[in-house]
Amino acid sequence: MLKKFLFADLDDTLFQTIEKCAALAPREALEPAAYYSDGSICSFTTPAQRAFFAFVSEGMTVIPTTARSLDSFARVDLGFSSYVVLNFGGIILQPDGSIERDWQGRMHGLMTAALPGLQELGARIDAWAEETGYGGRTRLVEDAGTPFFIVVKDPDKVHANLERIEREVVLPWIADGHGDYCVHRNGNNLAILPTSLDKANAVAYVTERLRREHGEIVTFGMGDSRSDARFMADCDYAIIPRRTQLSKLTVETL
Ligand SMILES: [Mg+2]
Structure with a gap:
């Protein structure tokens, strides 16, 4: 069976701030997912988000694809074990957590x-x-x-x-x-x-790497914002959470 990979945006996709949770689930059902640098809770998951994450983590490898920095990604408490795309695609982490140096060099020149x-x-x-x-x-x-x-x-x-x-x-x-x-x-x-900084470019680089490691694979893209649309479109399937910028622009307007 082909291996499956989910490139997933984080904020407003897998979790969100308390204000945005109000429309999604009651307060007592929320669990912390990310923290501010002072240790206070920044974002929460809903029961549906936890069920979704557990479900996809069983069947595929989840690759965070986020605007977060090294520092703010370190304050996300969900559990990932593969590549990571940070800074809108500016930095790629390898599965061992180290910075991918070829990509870093390429991006440093462009930036x-x-x-x-x-x-x-x-x-x-x-x-x-x-x-x-x-x-x-x-x-x-x-x-x-x-x-x-x-x-x-x-x-x-x-x-x-x-x-x-x-x-x-x-x-x-x-x-x-x-x-x-x-x-x-x-x-x-x-x-x-x-425009040379785009999650889609980093996702293409990681996808190419995964194909070299695993042969043919199936890719899924998931995100809430316009800035996620390009990398999601390059995946075999796209997943859009409801009541987000992207769902309002697409499935909820039809
Ligand atoms: Mg987002």
Whole structure:
């Protein structure tokens, strides 16, 4: 029988914050799945999510495919044993937990080339914030010595504010000769990435590696966001949790 692999996004796919759990399950049914750096609980699983994870873990190998960094992935308590895709595909961990060095070298070159653009846009967003009295600022996300993307979070979690930054600052900048950058906005998260940083590229690399190790395989992709769609489309099957950005854009709109 062919071996099966599930590339699974983490946040809002296998678990979510307490606020987002309210619509999914009663408080007493939730269990912790991820922690903040101070040790407090960041996210929870619902009974359905635990049943799903136990079910897929029996029949296939689960490969986390996440925007989380090395540090924030280490604070996820679910149990994985194979490859891991981090930082939107910027870093791949091998099954022994070490960083895949060939991929790291390749991404470091691409990200170094893309950094000046990110810095230019970051300065533009922060200048806009200064002018308009907006409270949020951009943050450059780096990991293991490589800069990957910039992110803005609204200090008051007003998602409409991020929509405005995207519309007034980011999209005009991308349209003005910066087509090698793209924007992902979901909930209280506005991220601008070089297009060379994509979960799909890392998933393709790991899939190729798995085919060399196991011969023909079957792949599944699972995620909640637009930023997951490309890697999910490259898998044999796609799984979308209900009431997510991706399900609202696809199956729930038909
Ligand atoms: Mg997600």
